[in-house]
Amino acid sequence: MGDSPRSRRERPAKPALSRQGIIDATNEIMRSEGLEKATMRRVAQALDTGPASLYVYVSNTTELHAAVLDELIGSFHSDGDGDWVARLDALLAGYSEVLFTYPGLARSALVLRPTGPNSIALFDRVLGLLLEGGIAPDRAAWGVDLLLQFVTATAAEHSAPAPSDAVARGQQGDPERFETAVRDAATTGTPHLRAHMDAVLGGTPAQRFMWATRALVAGITATPIPAEPANR
Amino acid sequence: MGDSPRSRRERPAKPALSRQGIIDATNEIMRSEGLEKATMRRVAQALDTGPASLYVYVSNTTELHAAVLDELIGSFHSDGDGDWVARLDALLAGYSEVLFTYPGLARSALVLRPTGPNSIALFDRVLGLLLEGGIAPDRAAWGVDLLLQFVTATAAEHSAPAPSDAVARGQQGDPERFETAVRDAATTGTPHLRAHMDAVLGGTPAQRFMWATRALVAGITATPIPAEPANR
């Protein structure tokens, strides 16, 4: 009994594989090294096994990433007080924060249409707040998509593929590139851009985020859905 | 003279490499096989050379994809007539059509913040239409981003990674998965979702697209930008 032969030292006991263990390890790698490092091979290595072993618990890379995302969505609680607008702001800010912390996941979320239990719960909470605000249920129902899509897309925009990839510098959607392009173009055939360049380039990201959510809520509130109420 | 020695037959003359030729070949592969097949190696093969040769004209894969996107954005002209709303609809529909035809590119566009000349021109056109609609310049300037982001994100959502990948079936954001998840969840702790399930799941994609653009324009029109007009 006592020490089994191969438990000499090192090897921190190598916990048995499990779906949750794989998800946790993936989460950890994503946070510290970014989505693109959270590969099957890298995760397997972190768990001291081979990539093939993961396929017992996870059906493919996409599904694994989706599982991590749903877990993260379940991890933030922002049931602040205040009126429904304040609570909506807090909720969207919380979601946004998660996506900014794991930027690569925002890209996935856009394509994946998260359907895990926590994602659905988030959808329900946003819908509840819009209804509480007195928005017509039809409009609120469609509006949730618009709001969550905006948050996701905004986070995805700010996601550089590799945290410190030499190639990425000046390549990605860093605002600078866009700003330079606008200033350059303003001298040629883009009259409106030239006339309003300062407005186009103005505002902090936080100001724009806040303005956009205001505009979305206003639009959702005021815009009737088409005649056929909700066909299909 | 006449036939040079190595022009026996076959080999359709192998045109010299050029940046434009590389872009065209990439475009063609994207259309016929999807973004994920438009790799350096695959493009090089189509041009009958090795991948290393492409790096003389193109700095990396991302830049190549961005070049194709800007070319496509320049390729559609929808200066229909009618009032500004009709023309805005036509313009966004045209952009949307391109992105739906090359779905993978929509994902790229979100992260890339396209800055090519044609992309900037599109931005200018949308801005012009909003101004024509009498929207305050400050709001219009920020609103363009919101509108283009919506179109791009919507196209990205509907993009399955591989056109006919066995794994993709039931995996991606096909509406069915979301619908199933909603119906399942509706029995548990998601009261609002249950109460308004039909509204949430209702509407055709086209109806939702139209409604969303209406809501966006309404919100942009009605929402004042923050006190500091356009700092920075």
Add this chain to the structure above:
DNA sequence: ACCTGAACACCGTTCAAGT
């Protein structure tokens, strides 16, 4: 200058074989 063969350092996924 332009082009390229070959290499480096990776991927996801499958499958026969082991325990």
Add this chain to the structure above:
DNA sequence: ACCTGAACACCGTTCAAGT
């Protein structure tokens, strides 16, 4: 059942060497 070594079929990018 669960796990895995090894293989298959790919990637992007670099670089020394050729023309």
